[in-house]
Amino acid sequence: MSKPRTEAEYLARMxxxxxxxxxxxxxxxxxxxxxxxxxxxxxxTLLAACGGGDDGDAAATGGGGGGEVTFGLNEASGSGLQYDxxxxxxxxxxxxxxxxxxxxxxxxxxFQEQINNYLQGNPDDVFTWFAGYRMRFFAAQGLIGDVSxxxxxxxxxxAMVKASxxxxxxxxxxxxxNYPWAVFYRKSLWEExxxxxxxxxxxxxxxxxxxxxxxxxPIAFADKDGWPAMGTFDIINMRTNGYDFHIALMAGEESxxxxxxxxxxxTWAELIPFQQPDPLGRTWQEAATSLQNNESAMYxxxxxxxxxxxxxxxxxxxxxxxxxxxxxxxxxxDAPIDGYCLxxxxxxxxxxxxxxxxxxxxxxxxxxxEAGYPQIWTNTDADQAALSExxxxxxxxxxxxDSIAQFLDRDTRPxxxxxxxxxxxxxxxxxxxxxxxxxxxxxxxxxxxxxxxxE
Amino acid sequence: xxxxxxxxxTASPPAPGGEAGRSRPRKVSDLSKLKARDKIVVGxxxxxxxxxxxxxxxxxxxxxxxxxxxxxxxxxxxxxxxWIGTKNYSDIFTIYPPFWPAVQNNLLMLVFLFTIPTVxxxxxxxxxxxxxxxxxxxxxxxxxPVVLSLALVGFIWQLIYSRDQGLINGxxxxxxDWYGDPNxxxxxxxxxxxxxxxxxxxxxxxxxxxxxxxxxxxAALVDGCTERQTFxxxxxxxxxxxxxxxxxxxxxxxxxAFDIVWVINKGRNGLELIAALVTQNVVxxxxxxxxxxxxxxxxxxxxxxxxxxxxxxxxRDEPGGTA
Numbered sequence: 207m208s209k210p211r212t213e214a215e216y217l218a219r220m221x222x223x224x225x226x227x228x229x230x231x232x233x234x235x236x237x238x239x240x241x242x243x244x245x246x247x248x249x250x251t252l253l254a255a256c257g258g259g260d261d262g263d264a265a266a267t268g269g270g271g272g273g274e275v276t277f278g279l280n281e282a283s284g285s286g287l288q289y290d291x292x293x294x295x296x297x298x299x300x301x302x303x304x305x306x307x308x309x310x311x312x313x314x315x316x317f318q319e320q321i322n323n324y325l326q327g328n329p330d331d332v333f334t335w336f337a338g339y340r341m342r343f344f345a346a347q348g349l350i351g352d353v354s355x356x357x358x359x360x361x362x363x364x365a366m367v368k369a370s371x372x373x374x375x376x377x378x379x380x381x382x383x384n385y386p387w388a389v390f391y392r393k394s395l396w397e398e399x400x401x402x403x404x405x406x407x408x409x410x411x412x413x414x415x416x417x418x419x420x421x422x423x424p425i426a427f428a429d430k431d432g433w434p435a436m437g438t439f440d441i442i443n444m445r446t447n448g449y450d451f452h453i454a455l456m457a458g459e460e461s462x463x464x465x466x467x468x469x470x471x472x473t474w475a476e477l478i479p480f481q482q483p484d485p486l487g488r489t490w491q492e493a494a495t496s497l498q499n500n501e502s503a504m505y506x507x508x509x510x511x512x513x514x515x516x517x518x519x520x521x522x523x524x525x526x527x528x529x530x531x532x533x534x535x536x537x538x539x540d541a542p543i544d545g546y547c548l549x550x551x552x553x554x555x556x557x558x559x560x561x562x563x564x565x566x567x568x569x570x571x572x573x574x575x576e577a578g579y580p581q582i583w584t585n586t587d588a589d590q591a592a593l594s595e596x597x598x599x600x601x602x603x604x605x606x607x608d609s610i611a612q613f614l615d616r617d618t619r620p621x622x623x624x625x626x627x628x629x630x631x632x633x634x635x636x637x638x639x640x641x642x643x644x645x646x647x648x649x650x651x652x653x654x655x656x657x658x659x660x661e
Numbered sequence: 662x663x664x665x666x667x668x669x670x671t672a673s674p675p676a677p678g679g680e681a682g683r684s685r686p687r688k689v690s691d692l693s694k695l696k697a698r699d700k701i702v703v704g705x706x707x708x709x710x711x712x713x714x715x716x717x718x719x720x721x722x723x724x725x726x727x728x729x730x731x732x733x734x735x736x737x738x739x740x741x742x743x744w745i746g747t748k749n750y751s752d753i754f755t756i757y758p759p760f761w762p763a764v765q766n767n768l769l770m771l772v773f774l775f776t777i778p779t780v781x782x783x784x785x786x787x788x789x790x791x792x793x794x795x796x797x798x799x800x801x802x803x804x805x806p807v808v809l810s811l812a813l814v815g816f817i818w819q820l821i822y823s824r825d826q827g828l829i830n831g832x833x834x835x836x837x838d839w840y841g842d843p844n845x846x847x848x849x850x851x852x853x854x855x856x857x858x859x860x861x862x863x864x865x866x867x868x869x870x871x872x873x874x875x876x877x878x879x880a881a882l883v884d885g886c887t888e889r890q891t892f893x894x895x896x897x898x899x900x901x902x903x904x905x906x907x908x909x910x911x912x913x914x915x916x917x918a919f920d921i922v923w924v925i926n927k928g929r930n931g932l933e934l935i936a937a938l939v940t941q942n943v944v945x946x947x948x949x950x951x952x953x954x955x956x957x958x959x960x961x962x963x964x965x966x967x968x969x970x971x972x973x974x975x976x977r978d979e980p981g982g983t984a
Contacts, residue, residue, distance in 0.1 A: 319945035322735050340946075347736055430841060430926055486930050487824045487841020496825065620946035621734070629759055632930040636843055650756040655949075658732040658743070 274306040275557040278324070278333030280317035291574040292334075298573035299564045305557035325349040331552035332561055337369040337543040338616035339456070341379050344547070345372030351548035352376050356559060359566045361587030365610060369543055380545050380566035381584040385509035386604050387437050387540040387613070388524035395500050403525035405536075407445075407473070410528045414480035417503045426502035427481035428493035429635060432628035435485070436614035438506055439631060440540050443470045445530040449538040449609035456618040458656035462649040468641050473530065475638040486632055508542075509581065509600050519596055526603070537608040542616055543584060619655065626651045722961060729955035735948040742951075749955035760956075763933035766847055767963070770854065770934075771915035778855035779911050782862025787892065789863070790870040804864050806857040815924030818853040843931025850921055850932060858914060862907055869903030870896070905975065912967050916960070935960045 277296065281289040289311065296307045310330050317324070317334070324333075325344060335341060335350075344350045354376040357367060362381060370379040389403075396402070399420060404410035414424035429435040443452045447466045454460045455467065482493060482502060494514035496502045505511060506527060512519045529536040546565050552558040564570050571588035582593075582601045590598055604610065615623040630648045634641075695703065729749055733742040753760050785803055789796050806814060821828040822839035830836060839849045873896055881891040897904070919936040922928045928937025935956060942953030 321946060322948050326736065349736070432927065432929060484824055484836070484838035484841050486843070486926075487822075487838040487846070492823070492825050621942075621949045624945070624947045625941055625949065629929050633758065636930070647756065647758055651752075654748075654752050654756060658734070658745075 273554055273557055274308050275332060275552075275554050275561050276330035277307050277309050277561070278317070278330035279309050279311045280314050280334040281311060282313040283311040285311075285313070287577065291577040294577040295565065295570050295574050298570070299561060304560055304564060305554065307561060325550070329549040331549050331554055331558035332546055332565075333549070335379065335545065335547045336612070336616050337379055337381060337545060338612035339618055340616060340620060341370075341547065342372050343619075345374070345376075345378040349550055350378050351550050351552060351555075353378060353380060353548050353559065353562060356380065356563050356566070359563070359585075361568050361585035362566060363586060366543070366584050369610070369612070370545070379547055380562050381543045382545045382565055382570070383581040384541050384543040384584055384604065385581045386524075386600050387441065387506065387508050388526055388600075388603065389504045389506045390497065390511050390522055390524045391504040392497065392500065392521055393523050394521050395503065401503070404528045406528050407530045411476070411480070414477075418480070422500070423482045423496065423502040424480040424504065425477065425482065426493040426497045426505035427485045428488035428490045429485045429632060430487055430489050432624075432632065433615060434490045434493075434507065435631045435635065436623075436627065437508070437540055438474060439470065439627075440611060440614050441506065441527040442474050442530070443467070444538040444609075444611065445527060445534060445536060446470050446473060448534045449611065452538075452611060453617065456614065458618075458622075458652060462652055463645045468645055471634060471638070471641045471644065474634070475641070478635070478638050485635055508540075509597075512596065519594060522596060524596075524600070524603075535608075537606075539604070539607050539610060540613045541604045541607070541610045542613045544581075545584070622652060622655045626655065725954045725957045725961070728951055729958045731951040731954075733950040735950050745951070749952050750959075752952070753955055753959070759929070759933040759938055762931070763928075763935045763938050764963075766932070766934050767916065767918070769847065770851060770918055771912065773851050774855065774858055774911050774915050778858040779862050779907060781855075782859040783866050783907070785859065785863045786866035786870055789867055800864070800867070803860040805860065807860045807864065809857075810920070814853060814857055815921045818849070818921075819925070822849055840925055841930070846925075846931045850925065854914075854918060854921055858911070861910070861914075865907060865910070866900075866903060869900050873899055905971075909971060912971070916964055916967070935963075 279289070279292055281292065283289060293309070296309060299307060312320075321335075326349070335344075341350070345352075357370075357377050359380065362370075366381045367377065370377045370381055372378045391403075399417075401413060401417065404413050417424040427435075427438075440452065443455065446469055447455075451460060451466060455462070460466070482488065482496065485493075490507060490511070491514055493502070493505060494507070494511050497505045497511070498515040498518065512522060515522075526536055526539060546562055548555075548558055548562060566585065568583075568585045568587035568589070571583035571585055572592070575589065575592040582597055582604065586605075590601065593601070611617055614627060618627075626648060630644060633647075634644055637644075728742075730744060730746060731742045732745045732749075785799075789799055789803075793799070809817070819827075819840070824830060824836060824838045824841060827839065829839065837845065840846050877895050877899060878891055881895045886894065917936055918934055919928075919940070922932040922934050922937050923940065926932055928934055928941065939953050939956045939960065941947060942949040942956060947953075
């Protein structure tokens, strides 16, 4: 469920390794291997045997040595800005005399899909991961190491500490960057037409009608990859039922057949006529292009939407999804946090923790700024002046929220998110009328999945 | 498959008490004549591949069947596996919405590949066998899609099918959502798959046609056969081994079809295929090993039906039957 950050990365994912030239163990060659060996039959032994993604392309940085720290990176070597930034971070860490860091760079999707085998095999001392349910689950299973002795970290606020904490109250994660989900629009287009950001759902609908009258699609929308629609569900649920209900629902503690959830889908169904039609064949990049071309007027997506038009980013602004229930307000958003975890039994614990302390620090952020960056540093001491106006606004926007969710596929069990929610949301978009049937189906599957041992 | 040459049954003494067995006792007597060293060599030739088959096919298959009765997330040792009986199966049949569309799609693909691309591939092969001018060009053109990986095929068709920026909608001025509308997207996939399958069948069949003794055709011509009669009455029967290969390949291709739907949308929203569902559940973060294994077992059973049909067809008239 990873999000390609750039179009190049998105396209690169579609090209098989035989064409690209091999870059470590790719998902596709891995799948094909399984398919050939077992005629599509899944044997965990085979999966485990193929799961060693950690011997991808290792780019040794600095001199070798006994005290080196291995660093599992979820960006393939040379895959773009995010990789370059992390190399810049490692270089700066070496320059200030830290222990040698050896990078194991693995393709983003491969890394995420093989995480179970990776953690149970021979994980790197420090590796990239996300805050949320999955991190807490790994902590509870003893698959990642306790880093609570690194805290408090200068510049890492309470909300970030909370997001880094496992179920046992200890910290298992250091945050590095995050980005908000909001409604993005082109400033010049809106000024020209006299449109202003709505603050309530009714205002938003009225505005959408106006925009339709002007011949534009009010809300760009795409869900071919399955995950983007989750952002819309999250925000309508948080606006309708509040953050606490949303998180409880994600944890399987509330029923999907409840009136609250049905109301979310009914509200969404009222917005569908304003959304770009036929979303299931469209990628978010295509939807973002329609926003750039003034074919649509706004787009609810993460800050990474601006990757589609880096040269025009100054003409874009965002507003938070409007209030639906005044008793609930509009002070919760999705703002997924990316950061780092420690292996359960690192080979060089001392060096690994020194490196993690660096990764969470402000100088790390500043070192990466020079490589260029599209997201927001979670360390509030990082140099904000180096950021674009939109990024600074996004940082302030996250800071002023009462509650921050991590995004549906990070807040709930990954098996539920990928095998139930993606098809269910796509089903809803195809047939928005049958809310009762849809929620009954989700609930039946949720019960079956959440009944099994916490995953 | 080509080893189906009928055994000269007269060469072996009639087996005592053997009912209809003609070839079998002969093999036994041959084996008993082997020297010890030859037996070791034969043993190695049989044993090593057998070990691979056991380790890579039989064992995973049995493990999948066993795991299909469990709930396991792939984390922790085997002791964390929980036995839940047939719950995975009942869940699949009752509350798992993508399952029945997947079965339907797999069968649809089978029927489609048989009726259109396979027939078309054979037809193209017959045409190209006529020594046309520029035949190498046509062969290359039709075979090119086979050389491309299905993942790349998916990408090429994405450029053609894309709703907003695709070639078809651009040319026709329509806004048909080829990949997103669950009513049409599987047909779009079938066309893309068929485009590739046609070239594959064409090449195999062309190779087979080149191997047909020209004397047969000349004889047919002398006997006054028309072109059509020559093909259906003489060439097609002679090509029997190739025909079987083509049938088997078509069944295999339709059952294991996976890459293209995976590239398009990971096998969701109208593009469900059983193989894609197995992958969604087992590989990756979801790790519903037990549930995915149950799906894989169902796929195994469906494949077994075709394997049995095939084996019966081959064995029925192998030794003696055609001789």
